[in-house]
Amino acid sequence: MDAGGRAGGGAVMRMIRVLLAACALAAAQAPEEHLRQGREHVREERWEEARAAYTAGARAAPGDIRFPLHLAGIAFKLGDHRTARGHLHAALRIDEGNAYANDFLATLYALDENLDAALKYWNRVERPVAASLRLPPGLRIRPTLLDGLFAFPPMGLIRRDDYLLTRARLEQVGVFPRYRFQVTPQAEGEKFEVEFAATEQAGWGPAGVARYVLPLRGIFFQSVMPEYRNLGGRAVNLSSLARWDRNKRRFGFVLSGPAGDDGSIRQAVYVDHRRERWDLRRSHRSGDAAPADLDLRQLAAGYGFRGIVSHRHAWWVEMEASWRSWPGGVPEGAEFAGGFAPIVRIGLDSRLLDVPERRFAVETGMSVVTGKVMRSGLGAFVQTQGRMEGRWYPRARGEDGAMRMLVRGGRTAGGLPFDQLHVLGIERDTGLWMRGHAGTVDGRKGSAPMGRDSVLATWEVDKVVHRGGFWTLTVGPLLDAGRVWDGRGGFGGPGWLMDAGVQGRVRLLSGPEVTLSWGRDLRGGGSVFYAALGRGPMLGRPFSGGQFLD
Template sequence: MERHRQMDVTGSASARRWRMRAATLLLILTVCSFHLHAQTPTPDPNRLAEIKQLLAEERWQEIVRLVEAEESRTADLNYYYGTALAHLARWSDAERALQQGLKQEPGDKRFSLELAGIFFKQKNYSSAADYLRRTLRLDPTDTYANDFLASVYFLQGNLEAALKYWNRVSKPQVEEVQLDPAPRVDPVLLDHAFAFAPASVLRLSELQTTEAKVSGLNIFRNHRFDLEARSDGKFDVVFRARERNGWGANKWEGLLSLFRGLPFQTITPEFFNIRRRAINSVSLFRWDAQKRRIWTNLSGPFSGDPKWRYRLDLDLRNENWDIRDSSAGAAPLRGALKLRKQAFAAGVTSIVNGRWNWSTGVEFSNRQFSEVNPGTALTPQLLAEGFQLKHLGQLNYVLARVPERRFLASTGVSTELGRTWSHPSQAFAKLQGSLETRWLPQSSGDDYEMQAKIRVGKTLGQIPFDELFVLGVERDNDLWLRGHSGTRDGRKGNAPMGRNYFLSNWELDKNVFSNGLITLKLGPFLDSG
């Protein structure tokens, strides 16, 4: 027992010694910290006042001489030093001084603002924009930084990003709208497509709504809106577009458009901007013995309002199908038939604003199947013949826009509800959804454009054969799974078909050639389905 007590006393003494050492070390560190803090130079108030006076008088060389005489520089001295060096065009030295001050005071927006000015003077607009965005993260209401950043984006040709930041300070003031060249479309109709007005501030949302309505007219091959500065500090909006009228700007353009499908035994008569009312007629005539088709579409603004657009479709088909298992090397035949289908559809589209639009319509059709070889793929339910009535609905919505990054994410949902009067009659529904992203990495233009799209589809109930989803490259199909041909020996049925699907498309496009009429792009792609 005596030994145990002695050990306890010894252990307690050891613990006390460790605590004493820890306390001593902490005291030493604290004293050193205060000592170092005391050694941190505090700028002489008189010297700072003198430098500020020199700054007001723009005597940059004297500011440099005074600051360089200091043994060490505070954040304030680095700011004045960097500012003076910048005015002397000593860009590298100014950048180093301001970067040092930024490390000393990362929450002081003056440093990032001055750094932006340095890069702007050197026409390094990307770096200038980076530091201005940093400034606005510290103070989103800074009027000068918002105006400065908008001007940078304007010089880069990124109008949407410029408007985003100009709108924060109630700019830009638009004096008038110019048309270059003046289009032939009815001026009243075009004016209704413009959501903004002269003698007002041009809002980003108004520009986006205008873009959507002008695109919805379907009479411009390409178009853009530019801002041109005026001497009074205001701007003019200039609308530049390549308009489609009649069957082409000249007979050669019309002939090229008409016969561009000749390799596929197809001609495509097209007439645009009929009666200068943005009424368009687009048709297709194909005499391919395996897939004959006549399709025509008439569309135009409803009651002269570009927000609303009607469409009428007539589609006549006579096709031979060979259903094959394209995943197998020999692609064995799993069924065959001849499809005759006649369909008429009518619908209307509403462009609510630049963020979303919707459409609704109906389709009445009739189908007949002949020369049927059911094989293993064609069930009696798929071969249901007769008349069909179908409702069509679609909604498109922009999820996110990041103008300064030129990034767009959008989604879409479509529904089809139909009934086929066969024996017995059967009802069905088709649901589809999509998610699409688009990124333009360059500050202007569409070079190296990257697009990604995911689509899914599902059917409910009993659907006829011609309502199945098809994944593959085929001119009548919009669900392209590149690398999978939709035809073999000219007959459809070679691509994957089913009641439900998943499809992912990704591509990167490099511009190779464009003359306004013909565009050639090259790049990699990756599809899976």
Template sequence: MARRGARSVALLVVLCAAPLDARDRQDGDSADVDYRRGMDFARLEQWDQARLAFEAGRKKAPRDKRFVLELAGVAFKQGRLGESKLELRRALRLAPGDAYAADFLATLYFLDGNLRAALKYWNRAGKPRIEVVRTVPKPRVKPALLDRALVFSPASLLRLEDLEATDARLDLLGIFPARRFALAPRQDGSFDLDLHLAEQDGAGAGRLARLLPLLRGLPYQTVHPEFFNIRGTASSSISLLRWDGRKQRIASSFSLPLAGDPRRRFTARFDARREEWDISRSARPDAFERTDLRMQRLEAAAEVESIAGRGVRWETGAAVTRRRFPAAPQQGSAAPALFADGLSLKHLAGIRATLLSVPERRFTAEAFARWQAAKTFGDRSGRFAKLDGGLQWRYFPRPRGRDWEVSGALGAGTLFGRAPLDELFSLGLERDNDLALRGHAGTLAGRKGSGPLGTGYFLANCDLQRAVYSGALWSIRAGPFVDTGRVYDTAGAFGSARRLWDVGLAVHISLLDRVGIVFSYGRDLRAGRNAFYSAT
């Protein structure tokens, strides 16, 4: 009876407020009246009427944060979480230091599973405090090395920049391909932090986990011997053996944290190739008297990669290369440099930086740049340099989950001087190439060189991916793509006459979070050719 009576009294107050009394008319129907009316409706859980009252008050006092905060609360009560976040962001623009709005907004992102966005706003309110840090499951890497990778510590404030720095260090260790950070609430308002780390250790745990990575390349006459986290030191050996008669290759790399520091990684690699090329599709007519050739190449390199700051990595190194072109074409102005036998010394440098990160929008964009400068020795000694760079971005349009993903890349590069054939930029689908123009095959009858070649390039890729199936052992994502690009050649031997356009469909399959398989079908809209491709 008492509760019913209280509700009746509140309703009476609201009804009496509808025809304004003389005092309120004197106030000119002020924003405060709308605020009181909205609060009364909210206490009665009459959310639509409360929203109308608060919106009326906001029109009269657009700089008053009270109306924005209350509209956020009404939207939350009505289950319109997206609108609630929008109102809270407006409130923080009006009052950046409002701890209540920041805490409320952070909680909504936390409920979405968007930890980075939650931390961005919780940190404004001096939250969250973590009491215990747990790794799930317990990793086999040495505890001291893992501890140096963790920037945060128990019984302290968890800051977004510390979480991002920790994630970057764990990524550079090279043994945690999948990482997830989760906060577990405690009764006192603090949290425990759980690090879910999918660790690669040795050749894998279990027969299937060992065999899948090793044998994933069998359809392409390739095996991949891989050993990770050797003796718990995060040292790894990754190799490739390909016995394809037209693209033989042996490659191996060994990497480890430099001086036990997870912020720096040293890599030594060796690469030996014996390949057949057919440049009949990529070369200009009459540029060479023959378009079939063979190449032999040996290369050894050493590189250091380092985390330079928040979202920034750089790398530097050196490589020595020995190449031969047995019975290569000799006629044509570009032939002497393209098919020159000899030794080359090369300096390598690169940088990658987070250009834009909007965790509440689930959008990230990275910029990268790579530089190579080489000196060649032999009968046709000289110098050449390569510079390329671009942008890569990812966007998850839904507030939670990864059912939909939009991604893209934009890149361009140029080459200075006269470089050997294998140093030219090559667009198309080929297992040793990372400039994918997915309607153009990079090989012809198993021979390299059929994709567009040149001393400069422009390339743009855009993908839309939808999660088709997600299970404990495997998952499938699929969707359309659009690629466009063009290659240029200062010597006039290669290059494309106009911009190229490709469209198609790509399917990504993940097995045990260790092996990824990509199937794609692309169509070259200019030439009308199709390209079917698969890779691991």
């Protein structure tokens, strides 16, 4: 190549380098230009133009945390907390430790009354530090016990684990049916004021007419349910049930209280006496040849305790002595053996998954039940049971649209007595509800599928249709699917069962929850309308009742 050619080639390369440098300079200046434009629009309160400028900047420089922070500020200014949270999460994906983003995001969750999520992000920047803890006036619970329930210091850093442990203790003592914590920054300084707002149960019930009405809430079910809460300010609670239904006579009580001053261990004693009539023609394999008027008498008494290990784990033990007899004569079949039986239940409850930002949690539980009817040839039995429950609240605050999914299952080895069989049906003394299958026929138990082994999955949604100062009404669909097996005895189901329907719940401000359900048996074609108090047995065992098999 001659000299002229080499000179021309060098000029071209210099021009390319100049163009590349200019492009690099323009690319470097573009984010700053978008920031400048966005700030000018913000000063003029031209929010859409500002948002467009910052969005363009975020596309030009996806690793620049300033753009999602500015976008979050605009969304907050416009009252769109959901979008603001999304931008702040994007900022934290760039820099997880950014103090401003963590504090801003935590404040948004606190404004939505989601303190669980707020503490997750505040704790990253060593906040919030409490200056004081305000309590409701006139509480009857003893100050030393109340102080022990709070795992976080009244003046100091509130850590999320301590807050969740406090909630677990408060729920275990059974004195505060409704409570909330409110954390607000002080007008001056960096500290926060913490307020504990709660409704306390004490004595036989609230003052006025409600005190005399609440024990009669089961009157339409031929029952009375006196309760006494917080005896002597020690969180000692008494729950009782007396039912005079000629087919399902029952008397029982549970007396429970904390074993220490921090509420981590709760102990209980209970007594349960039943005189029931059963009609097994629909649940026993022998059909019409099965007993149609079986008279069962049972007396059980026990002691149990439950310990909280952390906000994620708790364990419990129940030791029971029971006696069963058949005043009308003992029917044929090993499972109908009567006599004295010691029973021990051991269980573990755990929180498997917790996503406070999405208000989604999954809890699990497992238990082992073992016992033996002493005066029979049944031998000992062992039941293993498990459950998994998922809850999701789709809205940022409140319980509107709450969704619940619960799966339970159990298997049995050995000689199981009749009263320990799994029952899939809706009935006030059992916890395995299939809401399209009635647990009674003509008032007598025995119409629902029964067996030694079972699996049950339930799904439901609660949509709030009325919320007032005195009562709240929710309505939503339900879906149940389950099956029972019995390889040794005369029970067992016809196969997989599926129920669908609708249910409503009425929750009174200072009283119980009433559940009204209508379920359709998609396999058999029948339907059941049922009214019940609460979401499980009327008086279950203190720690295992309603969770597994009751």
